[in-house]
Amino acid sequence: MNDMTPVTTLKDWETDQEVRWCPGCGDYAILKAVQRTLPMLGADPKNTVFVSGIGCSSRFPYYVESYGFHTIHGRAPAVATGIKLANPALDVWLVTGDGDGMSIGGNHTMHVLRRNLDCQILLFNNEIYGLTKGQYSPTSRVGTPSPTSPVGSVDRPASPCAFALGSGARFVARGYDVSKDLPEVLQAAYRHRGAAFVEIFQNCIVYNKDRFDDFTAKAVAADNQIQLRHGEPLLFAKETKGLALDLETLSLKVVDVADGDWQAAGVAVHNVRNRGLAHMLVEMPFGAFPMALGVIYDDPAPTFESAVVEERARLTAGKTADLARLLGKGQTWVVEDRHAQ
Template sequence: MNDMTPIATTLKDWETDQEVRWCPGCGDYAILKAVQRTLPQIGADPKNTVFVSGIGCSSRFPYYVESYGFHTIHGRAPAFATGIKLANPELDVWLVTGDGDGMSIGGNHTMHVLRRNLNCQIMLFNNEIYGLTKGQYSPTSRLGTPSPSTPLGSVDRPASPCAFALGSGARFVARGYDVSKELPSVLKAAYEHQGAAFIEIFQNCIVYNKDRFDDFTAKAVADEMQLWCTDGQPLLFAKGAKGLALDTATLTLKVVDVVDGDWQAAGVAVHNVKNRGLAHMLVEMPFGAFPMALGVIYDDPRPTFESVVAEERRKASANKDADLGKLLAKGQTWTVEETATHGLMD
C-alpha cells in the first residue's frame, strides 16, 4: 500500500498490446484477470506500479500488465524488488513468482524479503510442478507425484509456502486459487497491508498437473473442503455444519459438528488474524482430514524495511553538509610522493 492519491482506471487500462501466451486453460489467465480487476478497485496508478518476476510460466506476468515491469532472473525477483523500493519507496511493487522460482532456487531470496518486511505484494503461483521446463516435480509436489524427473513418483515431502512464509517472519499470509471469486478481495487485503504481503495462489497447470486441486476447488466438494478465514468470524465450513475448535488437551485444531447453527456451543474458534499460533495451525492442517484454509490467515503489520532504512539515512545525514572531497579524504588515506627510481627502471 502507498500514500499516493488513488486514480480512476478500468480493466482495459491495465491490459497491454501483447499476446497473452500461456497454454489454453492455464490458471494464469484467471489470475491475470483477477489482478487487472483489482488494480482499478484499489485506485492504483500505472505510472507508479511495478511488476517484478523471476523465471517460470508465472513470470511472463509483467508483459501483460500495462505498468512498469521487470522480467528478471531465476529466483532473484525479491532482490530486484528490494532495490526498486529502496530507490523509490513510493512505487507500488508487485512480485510474481512460482513454487519452483520462489521456493527452490529463490527460496533464500523469498525468505529475506519476508523477514526484512519490504512493502510489496508477493504472489506465489503454486501449481505443484515445473511447467515451463516440461513437468518436473517441484518443491511443493505431493508425495507420489509422477513426472519426467520422478517416473516412479516423488518421494520428497512437499514444502508448504505459507508455513515457510510464517517461519521466515512474514507479517501477512493469505491463500486463494486461480478461479475463485474471492481472489480479488484477498489481493485488496494484501495491498492494504503495510509490509511484505505473501499470497499463495493455487494455479491449475492444464498440461503437466491437470486438476491437481480439484479435491478442494471442484464444485462438488468446495463447500465441504474450503474454509474461508475472516477476521472476527467463526471458523466454519460445510455451509456452517462444521467448524474448527481448539483441542485444549493437545493444543491442536479439531473438526467439530455444528448443530442448529450454534457454533459457540460446539466450541468453534473465532479467527484472529493477529494470532500467529493460530495461523501456523491453519496452514499446517493435514488436508483431507481438514479443509483447505483460504483467505487472509495472518495480518499483523510492523515497520517496513524501506521506511526504517530511510529513517536511518535521515538521522545519519542530519545537520551534515554533503562534501564528497571530505568524504574521500577521511579515514585511512595517504599521499604517494614522487621519488627517484634509483635506477630501477634503467
C-alpha cells in the same frame, strides 16, 4: 480514494502484448483477477511496478500496463527491494512461482519477508516446474510422477504459507486461480503495510492438470475448503462443521455443528492477529481437514524501507555531500613517482 486518486478500468491495466500461456492455464484467471482488482484499489499505472523472476508466472509484467521488470531466477525480491528503497512511494508487486520462489529463490523470499519490505508477493503454486517441462518442484506432493521422479517423488513438500510464517511474515493469505474470493484477498494484501505474502494455487493444464480439484471442484468445494474472515466462526461444509481448539493437544480439530449453534460446538472465531492460530491453519493436513483459504494472518509491523529512510535522514542531517572527502577518508595513501625528479 481521494480527489487525486486516478480512476482506472480493467482496460487501463491491459497491455498490447499477446498473452502467451498454454490454453487453459490458471495464470489467465489470476491475471484478470489482478487487473480487475487494481482499479478497485485506486492504483495508478504510473506508480506501480511488477517484478518477476523466472517461470511461467514470471511473464506477468509483460501483461500489466505499468512499469515492470522480468529479472533472474529467484532474485525478484532483491530487485524489488532496490526499487522500493530507491522510491518508497511506488506500489511494488512481486510475482513468483513455487519453483522460482521456494527453490533457487527460497533464501531471497525469506529475507524479503523477515525484513518486511512493503510489497505484495504473489506466489503461484502449481506444484510442478512448468516452464522447464514438468519436473517435480519443492511443493509437489509425495508420489508426484515427473521426468525427474518417474516412479513418484519421495520428497516431503514445502508449505509456502508455513515457510512465510516461519520467516517472520506479517501477512499471509491463500487463494486459487478461479476463485471468486481472490480479488478480496488481493485487496487485503494491498491494504497491508509491509510484506504481504499470497499463495495462489494455479492449475498447470499440461504437466499437473486438475491437481487441486480435490478442494476446488464444485462438487467438493463446500466440504473441502474453509473461507477465513476475521471475526467470523471457522465454519465449513455449509456450516455443518467447524474448527475447534483441542486443549489436550493444543491443535485444531473438526467438530459437528448442530442446528447452526456453532458456539455450543466450541467452534473457534478467526483472528487474523493470532499468529499461533495462523500456524495451525496452514499446517492442517488436507483430507482430515479442509484447505484454509483467505487471509490467514495480518498483523502489521514497521516496514524495512521506512527504517532505512529514517536512518538515512538521521545520518545525513546537517551534513553536506562530499564524494572526494568520502573517498579520501580512512586507510588511504599516496604513491609517489620516484622518477618525477
